[in-house]
Amino acid sequence: MTYNVNDQRAEVRDLEEVLKLPDDQLSRIFHNRTVSIPVSALHALRQELVFSIGEDRTKGVFIRYGWHTGVTEGQKMRELNWKSEEELVMAGPMLHKMHGHLDDVIVEEMKYDDEDAINYIRAAWYNSYEVEKQLEFSGPADQPVCHTLCGFASGYLSSALGRPMLVKETKCMAVGDDNCEMVCKPIEDWGTDEHENTYYQSSSVIEELDEVTAKLKRERDYLTTAHDVHKQMMEIILSKKELENIAELLHNTTGLPIFIEDENHNITAKCNGTTIDFDLRELDTKVTHFFELSGGEGLLRTPIYFENKIRGYCSFVYTGGSRPTPLEYMIIDQTSLTASIVLLHENIRIQTAQNIRRSFLADILDEKMDEDELYKVAKYLDFNPEGDYWVFTMEKMGNEDELNLEIEANEKVLKHVNMFFKQRGIETFASYKFSQLIVALEDRPDNIMMKDKPGMINALLKHCREKYKNYKFNVGVSSVENNIRSIPDLYKETEIALNTRTDDSGGNILYYDDLGVEKLLFQISDQSMLNRFVESQIGDLLEADKHDELTETLKCYIENGMSINATSKAMSMSISGLRYRLEKISDLLGIEMDDTKALFSIYMALNVARVKKKS
Template identity: 50%
Template sequence: MGTNLSSTNLNAIFELPKEEALKSFYERMITIPITAISSLKKELATTVGVDRSKGIFIRYGWHNGVSDGEKVLTFPWENEHDLIYAGPQLHMLHGYVDNVEVDDVEYDKEKDLQSIKVSWYNSFEVDEFLKSGNQSEKPVCHTMCGYASGYLSTVLNRTIIVMETKCRAMGHDNCEVTCMPMEKWGKELEDEYRYYQSTSMIQELDEITAKLKTERDYLNKAYKINRKLIDELLSKRGLERIVDILYKTTGLPTFIENEDHQIMVKSGGAELDTDIDLEKLNTETTSFISISPEEGILRTPIYFEQRIKGYCSFLYSEGNKPNDLEYMILDQASLTASIIMLNENIKINTEQNIRRGFLSDVLSNRLEKDELYKIAYYLNFNSDDSYWMLTMETNVNTSEVSHEIEVNEELIRHINSFFKQRNINTIVTQKSGNIIMLIDHSSFEKVYMKRSKFIKQLLKDCARRYADYTFYAGVSSVVQNIDQIPVLHDETLAALKAKNPNEQVQYFEDLGIESVLFQIPDESLINRFVNKQVGALLEADKNSDLIQTLYAYVENGLNINNTAKAIAMSISGLRYRLSKISEILDIDLDDTRSVFSVYMALNVLKAKGKITI
């Protein structure tokens, strides 16, 4: 039995021998070797983690400190200092530390406790840690901090949180702690205070179980949706069914766009604000993008051929945000859409290659008429339908042939897509560096648009995508039979030869009799003809006055009176000019054959934009 010292004050107790002082506090005690605590600490760190292990030992120390604090309060004490200073004495009495120094006890202006600064020397937790030969990145005196906090909170009747600011295990000379009332710690307390909270292991397991159940439910639902997507993939029903499935299973409006940010398919409710620029929402990973406080888009790229070929997106409203399941579903939908688009791309490329081969054979006259009709029928081209052709010339700022071929092939795919989106039956190929388009006139007429407007839209679309290129188009007439395709090609080439640098589109039907000249394969022959007929006049007539006069004279049927009226000139003045023209060209202007040849040459120059009439 220990000596009854219940009437003795605290300072007198700590002057007693250690064994008698301990018996003054406790009726019965057990001793625990430091090595056992150290082993337990290592085992817990391994089994439940370093973070949770820290919390366990802080709470273990806390309960020891609370027990000692309650015992201290049963003894007489003169003031708050007695209670505060008893804590370090008990720390040393238990053997937790060799020496404790209270460096400072600070009060605020209202004489309320502000903080207590304490230094510890040779903490048992540090000694055990340093036996490993390592240096810690963080303080290790968890039990001691918990003890000091539990003790001070009990004796001062308010929550005191103790935080180690220096630790010998980190390389400092000694350990230093700051003890402060909880409400005075501020933001520094946020991370530390959670270690003082008693969390039931059962509660944690329940929380983990609930999370696992949610994850299981997510996986089950994602698996079911994935099965539906695979079924649709195998049924070859296309992207329309994909967005329908996503909408029905998630309730989220869904849409899929192509690489040009044009919406290909969408579900019910997928109405986008016209102000949303999809091109600015590019992302290489699955990302949620807030459009406004109320609206957002979860979108993921669709990859194939190692490039982004489109995007699959969910729409959110009323401030809703996506959960983990919706991320999983959208990723899987993106993969399914990628396979569908890849299959469709292979199908389109195969079909287009067959069509391109057919058109090349027709242009090269490699098919007999019966064979031509037969293949055209299988390619959905009726032999008796009307057709017209457009040949596009591209001016590129490069001399690399391989680059030009690559660009042309990409351009062909883009033009094919342009026509496909408008349901126009077309064959697109390239020949001699030009892009050739054979167009089924009956399917084109369903667009309800003039050819001129449509062609301008096509050129504008190509120019937007290929800003470094200049495009010119030669347009044929409309023929009533597919076997006249070579004629259409010749007409487009003739129109391109007559192109005006200021006009992107030249129509064969706008050419006059000079169209015959433009169909000559060797353009140098045309240039020699023009130079022979009017070269001298071009050289002499820098202001084009004589050229204008000659053109008007021919247009008015070689009639002097009508020509004079048309150009508001006197008869004598007109006769003088005609005489001068005759002299320069060395021809008789009454010779209709010679005048006709000159007239054709002027029309060639006019068509090319080299003279203005």
């Protein structure tokens, strides 16, 4: 029996009658013209698309192809009279099979909403053409592959039911399931996180290319700017400029407040107008990191590495809740490398200068240079040969048993002391002998710290104690002499001052200018004369006093003005006990305990004996 499309469409009224027609006649009822596409051709097309536009976009193409086919079928089927909405839905699987998409469809579950409208369908698919070709040519898949089937079912049900429906494949034989399974629900019931809906939205490749082009342009601009910054940083390195120039360059490029700090969080460079109201000690990081702070502020920080250790940080400051751009991440990473190179150059320069100055001081102390050479080197090092100079010697007391450990410790302390003075704008030349650190300074009145030598040396001692807690330090300070040639004599003055310290606890600062007659006694080159002087004055006392009780009592008595009451209090001793000791001392030395002249000489001998015993 032959059917005219225009005539027969009106005569066909129920599903059974429609489905009993031969396929070619059934097709002509709903289509003016049908093009047959082999499954192998569809698969080849899919492979071409995957190669050209990628897996994800190819999935979208086949979903939309199925969608448009399904919408067309659904619209035509709605023109027929159906006993129920369910009967209209059941026509969809037959049309699915008619197009050759699969061999069979079994609707396993169907639900209705409160208004008796279908809002849920679950069905099993068997022998999908897309699964067949996937397994034949590519093997098992990681994700469901029945994209045309999902698109057709979504388009048909949306058109047939008159409301947006979305089908998702929940099982697929291509990933190892026994059969394929689809679930259909209204789009809104899938929730806002359902990604599948995006495949039904047609997008232009040209638009995507425009977006990619714009992104690439931004990346190119980033790289161009980063290259320009890198080039200028190299110029800074080659011109031997300081970190301040880097901070200024970064600020001019990014418009952000910038600052650079050392490993102790002291600000070493910053651009104008940068204020730091943060506790930087809580913001340490081993990699580039963005810290969100209170009040909408933030810090993009990167560590500056040198000699495999973090030697500081560079930070960009953000306000108003703004965050770093990819360009700023690129720039700050370049900054870290550049700052490391600058620190390397600075370290080499400082070490070279310090080595020259160390050698210069050693030659002065050993008196190896004639006057002309000494003056030339001094002027080269920017010191005035005719200026005022003073010296201090720092004794370091520790527990180094091996020579190499002592040398290493001396180098560290020397570097630390040099950095202390450099940060305060004071030029020095320093060296060490064994456990002594010797520092010579030009007494320049234009430096504020030079006007308060005790305060400056106390600050240095505090600095060293905090850095080297295992050591104790004593400092001997010379007088001031006019001419750099006087440094050897000034060094001897520091040794004399150190020799007069009264205990070995460490932490003493002894000034040569505060000494009395000891200045002369300790400059006597013939030590036998000093020995004879000590022997003549207190020899009998030293021989009898094995535990130094009488010696200490005599010294305290003289230092307390020969007052029995004051000495008793100072020594926490009874007056009767003190009188007993004084009488014994008087008998041993053959002097009266109120003989001022004799006690003065004895006091000098006591000091010499104490120093010689300590040395």
